[in-house]
Each structure stands twice: as structure tokens, then as C-alpha cells.
Amino acid sequence: MDQRLTQPAPPAKRARNSSKTKADILVAGRAEFAERGFEGARVDAIAERAGANKRLLYHYFGNKEDLYRAVLLDAYQEIRRGERALSLDQFGPVDAMDRLVRFTFRHFLANPWFPRLLGTENIENARFLKTLPDIQALHSPLVGQITTILQRGAEAGIFRRDVDAVQLYISIAALGFFYVSNMATLSVIFARDLGGVAMLQEREAQAVQMVLDYLRTQPS
Known part of the structure; x- marks a missing residue:
């Protein structure tokens, strides 16, 4: 028997939920900015709080100033x-x-x-x-x-x-x-x-x- 037929199919790649990611970043951003102010807030910390890739944060919101405005x-x-x-x-x-x-x-x-x-x-x-x-x-x-x-x-x-x-x-x-x-x-x-x-x-x-x-x- 062809072993390829008995091997389990690879797991489907989970689709990215952009709406949830954006919402998570906003919630993380509000916490970081509220705690540390605009100057003290760090994009790395916001991404970590949101459990998101920092590149996604920049993709969705631009820079730190634009995220703060959002x-x-x-x-x-x-x-x-x-x-x-x-x-x-x-x-x-x-x-x-x-x-x-x-x-x-x-x-x-x-x-x-x-x-x-x-x-x-x-x-x-x-x-x-x-x-x-x-x-x-x-x-x-x-x-x-x-x-x-x-x-x-x-x-x-x-x-x-x-x-x-x-x-x-x-x-x-x-x-x-x-x-x-x-x-x-x-x-x-x-x-x-x-x-x-x-x-x-x-x-x-x-x-x-x-x-x-x-x-x-x-x-x-």
C-alpha cells in the first residue's frame, strides 16, 4: 500500500483574523499609553501585550503616532x-x-x-x-x-x-x-x-x- 495514502493530511493553515488582531492591538495600546504616556509607551511592548507580530502592528496602524491616534x-x-x-x-x-x-x-x-x-x-x-x-x-x-x-x-x-x-x-x-x-x-x-x-x-x-x-x- 502506498504509505502516502495512510499519512494524515497536514493541518490546514489557520486564517488570520485581522479584525481581532486590530482589536487586540487597540486594547494593548490603550493600556500601554495609559500607563506610560505617549513618550514612554513602546511599540514592542504593545505588540507583546496584544500577542501580535510587530510587523502586523505597523501594517494595520502605521507608526506609533498613528496607533496612538487610533x-x-x-x-x-x-x-x-x-x-x-x-x-x-x-x-x-x-x-x-x-x-x-x-x-x-x-x-x-x-x-x-x-x-x-x-x-x-x-x-x-x-x-x-x-x-x-x-x-x-x-x-x-x-x-x-x-x-x-x-x-x-x-x-x-x-x-x-x-x-x-x-x-x-x-x-x-x-x-x-x-x-x-x-x-x-x-x-x-x-x-x-x-x-x-x-x-x-x-x-x-x-x-x-x-x-x-x-x-x-x-x-x-
Whole structure:
């Protein structure tokens, strides 16, 4: 008998999953840039974290600067996707604002790399963010969504009419951003475990209450 007929066939070559590889590189990149900043981050370390060949990293993303831009854009796209998924137009003004504040707080909490990444970009004076062509369009729907909630609240006699949507969102983001970014130092200063479940729940509830109280306050 021909021995070639009895030998097992060689294993099929596994097809490359480019989408997964790109996603893995982005996740590895966000971790490396968040931990070490743009200057300190190394492409070799990102490739190792992603379990990817460094040549593939360059093939998919170009150079270190382009990868950082992709990581930054992906970070903003992720939070915007989460906000759209809230479908806030289906809820009354108070419930809609409640949900937005809680989502924003929880997003920072669940993704501590995000505040660190934004801190890195602020250290860079937003020089990479300024080069992203879609960044304004990415945020415009959020501002429009908040504006609509405020208008519905004002028409219902619930919210004041002099609230700027951009200023309001900055305040909402700050309530979560500052807490998460400074959790370690504040825990030491005030001798409280700010990462404990009870403290997190209290902080989230307070953030919601602060925003709603502000919106309901009539100017003097």
C-alpha cells in the first residue's frame, strides 16, 4: 500500500483574523499609553501585550503616532456608543438625565484607563486630538441629545431654561472623572476606601442629585 495514502493530511493553515488582531492591538495600546504616556509607551511592548507580530502592528496602524491616534479615537467612539445605546429619548427628562449621569460615572469607573489616557492627551496639549478629522462630528450628537433633554425638561416646567448643554456635560463628566482619577490619593487623605461598594454607590447617587438639583434650580 502506498504509505502516502495512510499519512494524515497536514493541518490546514489557520486564517488570520485581522479584525481581532486590530482589536487586540487597540486594547494593548490603550493600556500601554495609559500607563506610560505617549513618550514612554513602546511599540514592542504593545505588540507583546496584544500577542501580535510587530510587523502586523505597523501594517494595520502605521507608526506609533498613528496607533496612538487610533487608540484615542476608539476610546471616544466607545463612550459615544454607550451613550447612544441608552436611548435617552425614550425616557422623561429626569430619568434621561439620571441615566446619562450614572452611565458616565460608571464608564469612568469601569475603564480607569480612559481618564489616564485623557490625562496623557492633555499633557500633550491635545496635539493628537486636534488632528482627528471626525472628532467634532463624533461629539455633536451628544450635545444635540443633551440639548433635546433640556428642552423637553424646560417645556414640562421641570428644568430651568438657561442651561448650556456643553457646560452641563463638562460638569457631568467632571463628577466621575475627578473621583476615579484621584481615588487613591483621596482615600488616603480622608481615610476612607473610596473604591468600596458603599462609597461608590453614595458617590453615584450624589452625582445624580447634584445635576438634577442644578437643573431644577431657578436663577435668582
